[in-house]
Amino acid sequence: MKAVAVTPGTPHSVHLTDIEKPTLDQVDDGLGVLVKVLKVGVDATDREINDALYGNAPTGDKHLVIGHESFGIVEAVGPNVKRVKPGDFVTATVRRPGGSIYDLIGTNDMTSEETYYERGINLRHGFLTEYFVDEEEYIVRVPAGLKHLHVLMEPMSCAAKAIHQAYEAQRRMKVWRPKLAYVQGAGQIGLLATLVLKLQGLEVFTIARGEGPNLKSEIVEGMEATYVSTKQTPLADLVKQTGKPDLIVDATGSSRLAFEAMEHVGHNGVVVWTGITGGDKKTEIPSDNINLDWVLGNKLLLGSVNANRTHFESGIRDLALGDMMYPGVLAKILTNPVDGLDNYAEMMRLLVEDDDALKVFVNVADE
Incomplete structure (x- = not known):
């Protein structure tokens, strides 16, 4: 399947690559969730990773799939998954645990370790691809009534x-x-x-x-x-x-x-x-x-950096209330859609050159 990646340490290396489609058995204990990616937001972080200012590939890989602002639909779940089901709209948290006490209690965003793991940013592949699999703990359900705000879940x-x-x-x-x-x-x-x-x-x-x-x-x-x-x-x-x-x-x-x-x-x-x-x-x-x-x-x-699932959940509640309090306002943030992973060059051009591009996002697939 297609993915947009960089070669960490090499400036302006963004490219389209082919990676293996993930499977549920990559997650232990029947807790895997397979997500079909619908949209991915990109921002200055992705631009700076492409500029080789920071970012590292997962161990054993030479490339890093970028994109940390996900929105998709659940396609399949492991037998022990309880929080989501096929057909649910979801986003995913970004930080993954290390070994500190803060990581072990679910506050991965507050790790005390120097090395951190973030999908699409450092040592973990991101979401600018067609499918991803993750553990149920890191998948956050998005109400269908908020799907028009899709990639705002992570920045929120x-x-x-x-x-x-x-x-x-x-x-x-x-x-x-x-x-x-x-x-x-x-x-x-x-x-x-x-x-x-x-x-x-x-x-x-x-x-x-x-x-x-x-x-x-x-x-x-x-x-x-x-x-x-x-x-x-x-x-x-x-x-x-x-x-x-x-x-x-x-x-x-x-x-x-x-x-x-x-x-x-x-x-x-x-x-x-x-x-x-x-x-x-x-x-x-x-x-x-x-x-x-x-x-x-x-x-x-x-x-304050990044967020854990409790912040995703409270942010989604605020988005829901805000969308009711101020109808139509929040959707105006979503300014610049790019159709398809193949158009990664246009995605990056908007991030680099267009000062009016308030929110760039990639339409990866239809529902």
């Missing part, structure tokens, strides 16, 4: 986890009731974080470079949040207008902006970093002022 899980982790960490405050939040970045993670925060009842300002009106501002305003262009209103000026936020979620992919957020969060507040920056860029920051303000203000910096 990342947004849901980031905000959940902030609330979990703030139990240290005994009482923490944030009212004002900034989201830096209006890509898919930023927009979905905006949704989660709105559903939590916060006043949300979503901050991006582009001047509105544009598609991103339309989506933000459709969720009853406020879109702010830094070309029109620098961050420092926004803080003067609103006061310091209780929570800032950075989803820009810019280390400079991630550090800048530390200058603006309020007392007892949290900054959550969700972006990954590959490179060696250096940024000058007012470290003395930040150090003083953070210690005296009891502030918290939190990194």
Whole structure:
């Protein structure tokens, strides 16, 4: 069967390859699930893997099948599978366990080991292929009523986890009731974080470079949040207008902006970093002022990567509620379909060249 892969360590090596179709007996104890892939979302992670910034092939292979945002339909299940059945729409989690205590209790996304295993990213093949098999534990059912949002399930899980982790960490405050939040970045993670925060009842300002009106501002305003262009209103000026936020979620992919957020969060507040920056860029920051303000203000910096099934499940619930609260808004994120695995070059071109490509996804097969 067809698959889109890279040769890790070799820049711009994305190619179409042929791999063996998986079978249920690849999973022990009758817990295998065979999924026919319908759609796969791609993002900056796939572009950076193709740029050879990171990513490794599974042991014994020279290639890595990419694509970590899956949506498919169950074709067959092992005899001991209980959670899903043939005909169910599903997505799959990305991180797979290592050997730490956190991996062993199902929180693979919080591993304490240096080596991590992620489908389509590191040491495990991804989903840009026709079929995949995985253990029931890593398969998450998607309601049929949400199939029009298909590949948003995985990025939504990342947004849901980031905000959940902030609330979990703030139990240290005994009482923490944030009212004002900034989201830096209006890509898919930023927009979905905006949704989660709105559903939590916060006043949300979503901050991006582009001047509105544009598609991103339309989506933000459709969720009853406020879109702010830094070309029109620098961050420092926004803080003067609103006061310091209780929570800032950075989803820009810019280390400079991630550090800048530390200058603006309020007392007892949290900054959550969700972006990954590959490179060696250096940024000058007012470290003395930040150090003083953070210690005296009891502030918290939190990194959040990936998600486990509990975050997938809570994210799916928020997508369902958000789709009812703001009808038609979330589907606008899905901007750029690419038909077929054969068109992998166009997929990568959109990721590299098209700044307006908010969400690129591949239509692998029909139901």
